[in-house]
Amino acid sequence: MCLALPARIVEIHSDDSATVSLGGVRKQVSTALIEEPAVGDYVIVHVGYALSRLDPAEAERTLALLAALDRPAREQEPEQEDAAA
Numbered sequence: 001m002c003l004a005l006p007a008r009i010v011e012i013h014s015d016d017s018a019t020v021s022l023g024g025v026r027k028q029v030s031t032a033l034i035e036e037p038a039v040g041d042y043v044i045v046h047v048g049y050a051l052s053r054l055d056p057a058e059a060e061r062t063l064a065l066l067a068a069l070d071r072p073a074r075e076q077e078p079e080q081e082d083a084a085a
Contacts, residue, residue, distance in 0.1 A: 004046035005066075006059040009039055020045060023063070 007020035007027075016032040020043065030049045031037040042059035043050035054062075 002046065004044045004051060006042050006054050006062050007045045007050075008059070009037055009041045009043060009050075012037060012039060018050065020050070023067070 005022055007022040007029075009018045009031075010021045010026065011019040012031075013019070013028070016030060017028050018031045018037055019026050019028050022045070027045075027048075029043075029045050031043075032049070034043065034050050034053060037043070037050065037053075042054040042056050044052050044054055
């Protein structure tokens with residue numbers, strides 16, 4: 001399954017690339033497909049390319065939803081470790 005995820009640009013590079021942050025994970029992606037990227041912009045990232053800009057409010061809602069989906073799995077991890085011990 002392939003996902004395109006929202007990420008925030010934290011650094012612009014001179015070679016049509018930028019460093020983006022997604023939940024604290026930083027990755028360098030190509031910005032060749034969008035015009036005039038800027039630090040602070042939210043973009044949709046898919047397979048190493050920033051595909052388009054995203055409204056900041058929409059990006060925050062999507063990131064909050066993704067974090068909420070991950071929360072139950074993280075809450076179960078200690079129980080699984082306790083059961084294995």
